[in-house]
Amino acid sequence: MEVDDCDDGARWSGRWNHLQKILERNGPFVHPDFEPSPDILDFMLNSCKVLVVGAGGLGCELLKDLSLMGLRHIHVIDMDTIDLSNLNRQFLFRQCDIGKPKAEVAASFINKRVKGSKTFSHFCRIQDHDSSFYKQFHIVVCGLDSIVARRWINGMLISLLEYDEDGNLDPSSLIPLVDGGTEGFKGNARVILPGMNACMDCTLDLYPPQVNFPMCTIAHTPRQPEHCIEYVKIFQWEKEKPFGDIAIDGDDPDHIKWICKAASTRADEYGIQGVNYRLTQGVIKRIIPAVASTNAVIAAACANEVFKLATSCSIPLNNYMVFNDTNGVYTYTFEAERNEQCLACNNTPRNLSFKPDALLREVVDFLCQDNSLQMKSPGLTTTIEGLNKTLYMKNIPSLEAATRPNLSKSLKDLGIVDGQEVIVADVTTPNSLRFKIKFNDDVTSS
Amino acid sequence: SIAKMGEKEKKYDRQLRLWGDHGQQVLERARICLINVTATSTEILKNLILPGVGSFLILDGGRISGEDAGNNFFLDPSAIGQLKAKVATELLLELNPDVKGDYTEEDLNQLLDRNPQFFQCFTVIIASSLDVVTHKKLAALLWKHNIPLVTCYSYGFIGYMRIIVREHCVVESHPDNAHEDLRLLDPFPELVEYIDSIDLEKMDKKQHSHVPYLVILYKFLQAWKNEHGGQAPKNWKEKKLFKEKVLQGVRINEHGMQEDEENFEEASKQVNTALVESKIPENLQQIFNDAKCCNISENSTNFWILANGLKQFVQNNDKSSLPLRGSLPDMFSDSESYVKLQNIYKTKAKQDIDLLTSYIRDFGAVNGRLSDQEIKRFCRNASFLQVVRSRSLSEEYENASQSILDGLISEGDSDAIWYVMLRCVEQFYTNFSRYPGVKADDIDIDVTRLKNCVQELTRSWGVPGLVEAMSDDYVQEICRVGAAEIHSVASYMGGVAAQEVIKLITAQYVPIVGVYIYNGLKSTSVSLNV
């Protein structure tokens, strides 16, 4: 097999033997499109471009797995820097790397260890790149802990889909998204073919929003150590400003120590036991337990799917796999279904039913609280009598101040009529979403 | 007091939340022996070194080939021709300065013959790509010494792991959805006394709306029992009725309207989970019946001494209740009532621990062997204890497990077929000293030969029809992959096997018994009690 390779030390006899058996021989379980040929490995080595989103627990594993599976044109994007608590699983980082950008250290380690790799790092936010960047990849793999970032990538890949005049999808515009997630000994891997099967937003109910303790419990009737810690975080920090007028930094030991001490005092007043440093940091940072093994398993399951998608050597996962090894080793594979109402992957605006005298605030609350929407800070605009009108915009302070009064106005008073289209922007998606307000006297929401 | 957080504690923070400081301590004392360097086996070791296993020793006299350096992250291509064990040890040690590691090129078979005590100092032995004769020899030796053996390898898209452990006792199995231990149906005197001292009628509005649901349920339960000949609500219908009664307990205000009382709502929602009979779960009954639990001696392990104490505890009390767990779920309540209730449970749990401790004091030999922490942990986890025992490798090979055979016949496309195929690959290797389909030219003839192996094996199992039920596709697939070890499968198995090893070391969470098969073609997997 000829590989055009000018890098020293990247070619040696037998290097790809294992992969060649899979890619140059036919078998009973291959994808119908599969034609064994040395060209497939050549494509992997020299053409196939993959984006790895996240260079943390899953990202480090993914970079290793994909590089050893013959992919050499990998981009990795991560905005984080390395912390001591990453080292128990993020194996491309060492003690001396603490404080450096994860994406850069990970990429340079891979390029050094796996000869011929040209891993390219991006130390930035995913939102810092536009569609022209994301367009260049054959496959995108996510190893993230943030649902919002996952939804944004999902929305980006959906926005890249192109359709002909008959509404048929142009397959060359489709970029498969492979996504992994872990939490302690549990994890999941899934394959999303944007526009073809269930997307991230179709299955939002798989990621229930974080439940907060009721405010009255925290303020008046604490019973658990967590309640006391939340109290200090929400009330005491703001009031006492122990380190000046700054926000809590969960990685600053002095901050955590202060909160821990204040929470202990409160706990003692109520006879509550169990406030300690570890718990305090866990509550403040909302720490999710993590271990090397689960990250290895889920990243490998994702890398295996990338390999199948890139080579057609086997049929990709359809489309969701869950893993749990607390009691034995358990996996379950199923087909997550598309949600016809999904705003991210269906082009038709979704109807929202409200009473004409409902306040705009109720609409905003609905967008944030509804399980299938789970928006974070929606901005609403519409067209009234041919003019663009901003109803509410939270992210830009001057606009927020100007539009805040609208929240207490009724839809009718704002000039909204039955069937009015409202455009909503949110951090969970790079695209604007269209809703239709339907007036209904009985129901408050759809 | 605020504990000073050491560097180590910070580094391991995310996993300490899973197995605690005591789990970490045991892990840091563990010694691992890894036999044979493969992509799969170095991945297992990586996932043990990162969380801080004590030490490892790699046993492999082989030298690095081009294909070894192609799929293994811990073999350097510039070291082709050098010892695999040496290079892997060096690159793996970079992962964590807390871990000690070494290698030896001694021959496994010679060690087994001449120096079997070599293996006795290890906590767990991990092996990859062993021929069946050596595997059996090693397994028999370790079985004798009760040292767990984890064998794991990748074959094309299939991953294989076998855990051979004579006995593994788990105190902290960390079940996902355990019932709370509240004892509402068989309350202890201190709880009765406290709740009887509460008069819901005499409470003011604020107090009434903050009574913990436990108190509410207990009160309504007594009322129900009085009307039903001392019986608690049993079936679904009665429980539904009972829930309605609880909801009727909400205060009516002077305007004839129900007050907003969250605690009563919570009480009615908790009826099903809170009103559960105390009984000895099946897993525990088996432990009580175990010969090791009945006959305690100086040589008994702490687990069995404690199990014996637990059995006496149950027998000398009402034969159905275990030591009280002593934890209370969070519930809508004012702080004072909740903390008071919590203390009643805690105090009772402490008494139960003392009682159990008194039973095991009878064994003079154990004085000082068990820490208070260990006894407390045992009592808290009494209903979740697990004893795991696998069959030995010789049992597996001499006497095929009936449950597997039944499964294979009834379910044509089960992943268990891959177990059969890998057994046949072993036979093929024994016959021809190589794996099927390694050279493309041999595939056709190897398919025929492998089919013969399948026939032989299934005939020896006495399952006529199994060969016919199995599609030729499996034989074809095995031959075409030609023993390729692809990194995705190796890495998957590396994660799975490492966690099973950690379970074996820490005695927390429950390991599989027998074989685990991963099918990367379909992203499915199966555990088989072989």
Ligand SMILES: [Zn+2]
């Ligand atoms: Zn969707």
